[in-house]
Amino acid sequence: MESLEDVIRRAPTSPGCYVWMRKPITKDKQANQKQEWEEVLYIGKARNIRKRLQQYLHSKDYKTRFFIRQAKHVDWVVTANEAEALLLESNLIKKYSPPYNIRLKDDKRYPYICVSTGEMFPRIFITRRRKNPAHTYFGPFTDVKAARNVMSWIQKTIPIRQRNTKLPSKKPLTPCLNYHIGRCLAPCAHKISQDEYAKLVEQVIDLLSGNFEKARSKMFNQMQEKSKQMKYEEAAAIRDRIRDFDLVLASRKADVESGQDHDNFDVIGVYGNLEENIFVEEEIPVRKNIFQAEVTLLRVRGGNVVNKASLAVSEYTLPISTESEQKKEITKLMSEILESCFREFYWDLPDLPDKIILSERLFPASLWEKLIKRKWQKEVQILLRKSAGEKESLVQMAVENARLTLRERLMREYTRRAKLGLKQIQEMLKLPKLPETIECYDISNIGGKHAVASGVMLKNGIPYKAGYRRYKIRTKDTPDDPAMMYETLSRRFARIAKGEIAPPDLIVVDGGITQLKAALSARDEKNLSIPIISLAKKQEEIYMEQGEILQQDKNSPGMKILRLARDEAHRFAVQYHRLLREKISDSRQNAANR
Template sequence: MAEINQKIKDKLPHLPTDPGIYIWKNADGEIIYIGKALNLSNRIRSYLVDSIKDPKTTQLVRHIADLDYIITNTEAEAFILEANLIKTHQPRYNIMLKDDKRYPYVKLSLGEPFPRIMVSRELIKDGGKYYGPYTDVRSLRRILRTLEWIFPLRTCSRVIPEDKIRYKKACINYQLGKCPAPCVGYISRDEYLKIVNRFLQFFKGKYQDLLDEFRQEMNTAAENLEFEQAAKLRDHIIALEKIQKRQSVSQEDDRNLDIIGFYMEENHAIAVVLKMINGKILNQENYPLKNIENTDREQILSAFLQIYYAPVEDFPDEILLPFRPAEYDKLNEWLGKRLILPQKGDKVKLLVMAKRNAFNLIEEQKLAHLKKANRTIFPIQELKEKLNLPKLPRKIVCMDISTIQGTDTVSSAVFYENGKPKKKNYRHFIIRSIDSQNDFAAMAETMERFLAEIDKDTELEPDLFIIDGGKGQLGISYQILNQSKYPNIPIISLAKRIEEIYTPQNSEPLILSRSSASLRLITGIRDEAHRFAINFHRSRRSKRTLISELEDIKGIGEQSRFLLLKSFGSVDKIKESSVEELASVKGIGDLTAQRIYDFFHPDTISDS
């Protein structure tokens, strides 16, 4: 059995055999994986055996520190709960939608007397009608600009009762022709709901019905010599016809279909959902996927379907799949037997089209990734050449000292990997070996203590050390490094005046061009080390200033100071407190409370 802590061991004998979901947490209490099970006890114990060979699961088990579970009545309930919790918590080891910021929906608030259009990133069961999600926000904005003109509905948050006019003046949207102003009674509820119904027809893909209605109304308006209204309706017809023409792919089948395209290559995977409504493809949604390493395509597709359909209330008539996903029968039961695996005919052609779109998106994703990698790797390659380093300095550590005239001296060590900060590997130190200003000794202590950190965690071993300073700081740091277990790690220093680079091998500094990518890289790292050190120094100085005021009060020891600051949060709050409030702190008696109060309010002490 894999090594597990006592907290989990204590829970194992009491695990239920019911269906449900299990939640693995790390040592910080963070949820790192959520899964479902027909038998919770068996599934949870399966993680704790030595026979696990999957690298991803092995990595997960290494970080497991605690366990929670939720029992459900059926496996189907567990299925839905798992999908919802994954979307909410986004655990590190679950397959997820990449960049999932909760894609936006168009919402029509049907629960209100005068429904309004809005964009929502949450699906709430409030009687509203939701359309989407839209992975392309620009496309969504374009659609809304067209819709607010063809179907002018309110977008404001005004509360408009059904039978009472509450406002005297319409907003700017009325002047722009984007809203019929029900708030001031310029349109009846019946007429307003007529526009709402047309909006609903649009999203059902019933373009032809809408065109027929608009044409009939246009002709009636023209016969009645209402030429302005007739012209407006003509423009609506033209706009709708343009939208209709854009839906070039159509089928005679008037059912609503979701066509799922999927493509996977190395560690890139993407799912595409083509939304076909009344035989016309109205929207394409693209979902790059993450956390897919060492996972087969059947599991990835299954996880995507759970994430995608978990918040959906109205399923399409059919969901066309390119291949059979893992847990197909459970998925199909949950989705009301809507999953289809076409073998021939027009539906296969639709799947081919969806897959082609997914393939093209993967190619774009790979190209973007390659461009980004080139932007990152070029400065590192240039730095290797300029400094004549034995290998690419992918891992760089930069150290800096912060002090004011030798007081509260601290240091920082920031860690960069592939040109990016890796903040979990940052370290800061309170310098204890000196009691006056001595940057050389402070840097020596910093190097010694960081090397000790490497002894505890080899991931911290860099390919290059950068010291913020000149020859002196470099010399003492190089001496410490040379006497350690890591004498072969290259080291340089960077002097601020004209960004001179010193190396132990050369007495003359190296000066790089101001436009050099490698110089921009190391000065950026140096500036981050400076920022990190200064922030820590300010924090230390502020804390010392707070405590020093309390130290001046006779009879107030370290424990009392700690209790007071913990209770009130700051010295200012202590100053503002009454004797009774001070005495209410556990461990602070009436006499001590009076002494503290008198110290901060000397004018209240009587002459007697």
């Protein structure tokens, strides 16, 4: 099998796309012109394919080095120019979803509003898949509730049918309740012609496209036409629809830059950061060097914010390097995220704005402008926030929305994992109830001197700082961790026995069997029945009261919670011990200076 260096040496110097794969292509597949790549790792584009591939072999980038170690083959497709390469790259990424390309999570789950323009009498409904190319789709919406709100708004103003009935029917059908309450004109009962119904469909599409004034103008002209034809009842019905339209529109009006700007534009705000920087003050554990990001899209049509969409980005592990190198890597990631957004938001969406304002730099911005013009025959200007002028406040709003959505999503994910972990702990330790409150204790001293203990509390798997306690050891000044643990828990259990504080659902002590026996002795003296275990550091072994020793997967959700409690107790004890030593040292220094 050829080495990667040999394969790259014969790569063309033309523009095009390249595909890194985990699996080499067999001779049979090479001979097949319609071959399908297998186990695709990464897809990229380049002005010079050979030069770009050679850079991969000598890259210092963490992600690049990681997937190159897995790559067994690389293939390429030559294109006429860079714009063609970007077009091909977008199609290939959508088809193969490579793991090392930036991915937007759950992109196929977001709901769309469909107007079934492929039918003679179109209806309006919510769907999560764009199956029929003859239909017209609007979205994606952030959730079903947002889509239903828009649906309700449309139904209040335009009586388009909703039921999934095959039309036209040979014989008139019996109208449903929607007809009797004015929400449908009953094409199923042959009460409206196809031409008249088509005018309603146009108005629906105008509204969903953000062309509110155009839709209202069409309704107004239709009302006047009916009035001239002396069809006063139909004219009155349209008048009522215009009134409802004005009321609903007034409630949805957005104050977009003092209400004077009626451009059609989109704002894309991206927020990305390391977990430890996202949660600075919150009492939840964070993973080091994990990059998380969120995207918020605001669609503004005719001066109205008509849709807000949020998409999560797959997490990414940054290399442990200098702060400047991490910043450079984050800048690169932000640009890749924006490329993914363009593939998701604008590749198959006909509702294109005049401008797209970005919070971060999109490096092939000019190529995307050419590509959009080529596909949709529409000029779209891509701007950075510094060129947004008065609209910069909307960019800030989009970024802030992305930040808040990201925090909420990560908190929700952690809470879900914590619930699963607590359930695992209950089953693993055979506890009578879910350990919603866990306390953990540790000792810190040097040769028995300045000995202290710490007690930390976790509520629902999350550190609860109000429940943290520090103890000075009073009875020992020689190395004896079990005796110190006995003293600490005796003091704690005395308060529980008196009813001063509520007992926890589980107590964890940092150490082995001797620390566990000391804790059990302190508990039994107070006639309490709180479950106690000890957790040893080296092998991550759990010592049970009955003498059983458990070894579990240290990365399971349950063990992660127990290790978090143990490590947090250790950190808190060491912190207090250092603080105490510094105070003693300072007091001795002050005494010597007198």
